[in-house]
Amino acid sequence: MAAVPVAHADHDWELGRRVRVAGGEVAYDVLGEGPAVVLTHGTPSWSYLWRNLATELAATHTVYLWDLLGYGDSALDPGVTPSIALHAATLAELAEYWSRRRPVLVGHDIGAGTVLRAHLTHGVPTRGLALLDAAVLTPWVTPVATHMQTHLDAYRTMPVHVFGEVIAAHLRTATHQPLAPATEQAYLGRFAGEAGRQRYLDQVAGFCDEDTRDVAAALGEISVPTLVAWGEHDNWLSVETADELSEAISRSHRVVIPDAGHFLTEDAPVATAAILRAFLERLL
Template sequence: MTTNATRPGSWGLRQRVRVSGGVVAADVFGEGPPVLLVHGTPAWSFLWRGVVPLLARTHAVHVWDLLGFGDSRLRPGVRPSIAAQARALAELVAHWGLEAPTLVGHDIGGGIVARAHLTEGVRARRLALLDAAVLGPWNTPFTEHMQRHADVYRTMPTEVFQELIAGRLRTATRNPMADETADAYLAPWAGTAGQGRWIDQVSSVSFEDTRHAAARLEQIAVPTLVLWGAQDEWLGTATADRLAASIPGACEARVEGAGHFVAEDDPQATADALLEFLAAPVA
């Protein structure tokens, strides 16, 4: 992967994989032991653009856009729930022929990884949960308000809606986003169609989809890293402490000066923490 691919306007995934829930945009970078990155909401694979080149020096890094996010599209009638995303993850692992990859999940991606491993039977060599929505309640007040008033937000004038989510997105990082970076995060949600996709995913996200996995966290038997932005304003570090305490032998780390989008605030420190974790011996 070239350095240019980390720039906002040049990021994109080249593969299209059909799964039961729709068509997934995906890609693989580098060679070596497999690592599978799962973003959360309201991001897309763009979140990983600074981390991927660093991991890909020594690993085969598998990246995808969740169904209904980025360049992935849902099959008509399918809701972009965590359960549906976990099934898609299991199908991608089978498509790529991965026996036991390291699964890395951010935000609801953490819930997706946990559900895929504990409920869908996806084998993993290691798990890394970054600012992860696993233990409930994890919806922010902003998301809960949107869920309660979905029809209002869905019919809101598009330009007003865009301003609203643009402001919300900027609270995901500790450091101010450059305009072109913020625009890249917002691009999948642009226009009336993007507004509809945003409301669809907000309305479909529920702790019910992670409740079963959360109740079985003590069954995780692979090395697990709980990595958190020290200044996460969406899911505070107390959640990280609870999550790490729920998983046998889990190690916990912070990225100082980073908010909820830890890989956006500090991709180098995020990659360094992941690489250190990946290099540690497996008992």
């Protein structure tokens, strides 16, 4: 794979590097110096989710960020469907390309399922795992996503402005506190217009509990220190899921963050950063 540098546009957040992988072209970036940490976002988000956390961690670590294929600025090849299985295979490619020995793998939502699958199925080595509001244990496909999967044709043909209101309402349930208008737009803007709707529904179509069923069965094989962090008011994946996940991983440490919903880094950026920094320091 060959990296192709691109210039930063005049945006608040944009990844500045590109690399070809088996399923398309990945947007990524590298910040800071030190032990390696890879940050993998979930849905319906992109690397913007990490913007504050990444710059803080870069003071002591080399931080790798990337947009999942079909998300953010990463582009899928024609005919490729985004899924946790695809994302995990892509992360395995990236880990080899970056050539960093045993990075800490951090994942949020389906990003947590992605890093677990990359480690357990593809053998990506790691010094530790941080799983934030993790979409791993079945069922993790939310009722809203399930309804969309069942009625994809209806969602593809409804007026675009109505579809925009639907996904905006859904995004507002991802946090415990309202997002600032500019922050909300940074997420929703990725799904604007016909092309944005197609992207959103393609992502939803790729959600599948089967992509993590074998991973969940193998959680007992994890031998590295693991952080399980959860928002106390997660409306998408209940905090009880954190208990179940932590119990299945022998070397895990469970933390529940007060006044936070599913998007931890939006509701509680300072607390989330402090918890992750403390975890990383224990691995040094």
